[in-house]
Amino acid sequence: MYVPSSFQESDLQEIFALIEENPLGTVVTCRKNRLDANHIPFLIESTAAESISLIAHVARNNALWSEASSGEVVLVVFRGADGYISPNWYPGKRKNENQVPTWNFQAVNIEGILEVLDSEKFVRGVVARLTTRQEARQPRPWKMTDSEPGYINANLQQICGVRVKVTQMSAKYKLGQNRTEEDWLGAAEGAGKSGNKALEAAMLKAHEKKRRAAP
Secondary structure (H helix, E strand, O other), X not given: OOOOHHHEOOOHHHHHHHXXXXXXXXXXXXXXXXXXXXXXXXXXXXXXXXXXXXXXXXXXXOHHHHOOOOOOEEEEEEEEEEEEEOHHHOHHHHOOOOOOOEEEEEEEEXXXXXXXXOOHHHHHHHHHHHHHHHHOOOOOOOOHHHOOHHHHHHHHOOEEEEEEEEEEEEEEEEOOOOXXXXXXXXXXXXXXXXXXHHHHHHHHHHHHHHHHHOO
């Protein structure tokens, strides 16, 4: 992924936060000269810098796990806030009409080794953690014990666990860092007024982070 220095995000905590808030990852594989992409919600298993790993589960009918080879390298892509930026949102346009539109976004590319974990215990743990995390937003969280054990067991038999041991990570947060301060804040405001509150928040957060880092 092409990442200009002004858009590079190296703060692991920021990257982990994006993945936790946007857990649906796109897993890209290349097998027999054919590219394939699967879309799977992930959990961060380990955040230790030397052993970062992601875990998930897939359907047994999914070739992602059944055709996996030992030591296979995969690419997992996560996306955060994104959206169109109009030149009309730049206050600087009043002084200089030579402005062009762009698209701001947050993206994380993770390269890692795919590992298959065909274990009922592992899969049960992944499902329990995913459920607990997502159901926390509900007024009355659903629990696995809400369903009959036999029903849950039958469903667990239909899925398989996977792990991605991270070998390389690249994060691009293109949020207006290359603009003047007034244009940066103007574009953030414009995104918010257009209904893209997530992008506005991401841009304002990036602006505040840069401001605090300034000497």
